[in-house]
Amino acid sequence: MSLNVAGTGTAKPRVARAATRDRAGRVGRRRMRPEQRRSRIVAWIAVVVIGAFGFLPVYWLVATALTSDTQAFKIKPDLFPREITFSHFTKLARNEDLFHYMVNSVLVSVLTAVLSVFVSAYMAYSFSKFRYRGRKSLMNLVLASQMFPQALLLVTLYAVFSSLGLLNTYLALVLSFTTFTLPLCVWMMKGIFDTIPDALIEAAAIDGASRWRTLHTVVLPLAAPGLVASGLFAFVRSWNDFVFALTLTGSDKQTLPPGLVHTYLGEFQTAWPDLMAASFVVSIPVVAAFMILQRYLVGGLAAGAVKG
Known part of the structure; x- marks a missing residue:
């Protein structure tokens, strides 16, 4: 009971x-x-x-x-x-030109991402942790470079690359794409470096680590989300570019955006279904990379937006 x-x-x-x-x-x-x-x-x-x-x-x-x-x-x-x-997807397997354009896109995008991350990491670390004359002016200059339309600089870059003999080369595309991705990558990385306490760098110096070693063994591992976010931004930006890839290179060095237009659109043909199928297939690598690195991208953008 x-x-x-x-x-x-x-x-x-x-x-x-x-x-x-x-x-x-x-x-x-x-x-x-x-x-x-x-x-x-x-x-x-x-x-x-x-x-x-x-x-x-x-x-x-x-x-x-x-x-x-x-x-x-x-x-x-x-x-x-x-x-x-x-049938439009099956045609892609027999298109050798499409594979060639994809190889060019992967090569140029990867090199642009690596170069952008490499340069922006050192520039952002200098802006964040060092104090020297002209620092703020350089920071504003990097930011002001984003105010100019990118297509406006195409004529100037074409003349420079032509005088240097770099037209129709991968280097011309990599340098031009890095020029446009670098400012945002620098400011993103600077925001992330600002969140890393100076006491941590001072502790590494007390333990006998040099500035070079402190940067590579202490600071950069902590800023890994920002490095991934910057690299992914540079990769996607160079993968999607059309105007510079069309103007600075010929048919053998062109990337996917102008290559698809030359393959499926022209004066006597407009193969829209084939173009849509190819566009869907070539967007899969970018979507897959974004899905895999999404947590690093969100973490890097959030860390760079808040100063600790």
Whole structure:
């Protein structure tokens, strides 16, 4: 009998607490003001609109790639493909030019990412941990370089590379892409170095470590998320460039964006389904790299945005 009484005694408070929570929830829902409801509805509408703005182009790309040529060139295209075909994807396996353009893109993007991270790490560390004459002016100069349109510098860079004999080379693309990715990488890395306490660097100096060793064995490992974020930004920026890759190099050194245009678009052809299929396939490496390094990217951007 005592066991039943004890069990009943413990069950009653649980039922009472559940009833209290239920009443509180109903009261909270009844107390929601009309302004709060309108703001919540507006927020959801904004989320839907932004999501549609981001995902509808991707859906249209995939839908066009799966559509036959006759359906793709209709005057009134269908929102959903009526006949799904994978023939445009199978053609990619027989396209040797596409593989050549992809190799060029990988080579140029990787070199640009490595060079951007290498240079920006030393520049940002100098701006963050050293005090010398002209430091703020150099920092503002690096930031001001982002104010000029990149296409405006194309003529100047073309003339410089032509005088140096660097046209139609990978080096011209790597240097031009690094020029545009470096300012943002420097400021991102500076924000991350600012979060590293100076006491940690002083402790390494007391232990006998040189400045060079302190940077490579203490500071850079702590700034790894920022290095990954900067490298990923430089990689994606060089992977997606069209104007400089089209102007500074010929057909044998061109990367994917101008290579796809030359392959599928022209005066006598407009192979939109084939172009969409190729665009979908070549975007997979970038998406995969972003998904793998996403936590480092978010950590690096967050660390660089807050000064400790």
